[in-house]
Amino acid sequence: MSKHNVSRRQFLNYTLTGVGGFMAAGMLMPMVRFAIDPVLSADKGGDYIATKQKVSELTAEPTRVDFSFKQVDGWYESEETNTAWVYKMDDGKIIALSPICKHLGCTVAWNTDKANPNQFFCPCHYGRYTKDGVNVKGTPPISPLDVYETKEKDGILYLGRLKPHGEA
């Protein structure tokens, strides 16, 4: 905001030189998206998608893992980026939770509410989930976070279909 002290000339330079970058960024993110429930979109392929996450580096602490895939979205094919919150259980089982709040679809994050540490928190209407993705009673969400199917290949984490909690 106003803390960016950019003179008009600098600003013009920025915008003039920035065009190539915008085109690159434009390939990442669809310029036109139709209303597709993000929860459903990962369902399309059914195949597993490679992430950049090494399985050996996962811990008991949920980490953010981004992954991209091609998506046919209405009329256009585009590269879509999704996120999962991933951690390892004591027995080595990997849990990958969808960050999409089951209330109205905002993006939840791990451990961002100081009053309620070690939970997933939704900034929109203060929905909360415990580490296993189960919604905390008394907050707006009425069901647990969806779960990705996971698999390991050559030490790398692969994410598959999104399933309701308890089915992946």
Add this chain to the structure above:
Amino acid sequence: MRWTAKELDMYSQSKEYVDTVLIPLVPLSFGGEMKQTGSMNEFLTILSLEIEKQMKGRILLMPSLQYLHNEKDKVERLKHWANEAKENNFKHVFFLTSDYEWKKDERELENHLIWIPAIPLENLEIDQARGMIGQQVLQILDIFTYNWKNEKK
């Protein structure tokens, strides 16, 4: 939520939860600044869709307000949009732009202006570009959460 039939259905069913409107402000020019207005248009489209994706359940993203770069009554038009939204029970109305011109009208817009310079991304790898947009999105989300918190009694 986006301004599509399906998402507006979702909005009508959950009105009490969606109290914030975001309006991107995009200049248009046929003259020397034509190309810049093109980059701003692209940049703001990407940025606002990313913000919407993170805050889908509380923010309604409007189609952008477009104006010719030398348009005189754009502030009036914007105020009209904002009032209409307020009359329809939106408590927070924010404007998102890269156009420096709006800075002059900041006071009149009651500090609901989010001005963010379009960052040069051309030398960046795709992952870096994504990272930079991600950073900007986070900063803007902070502005929203701050405003929401401070209205909470």
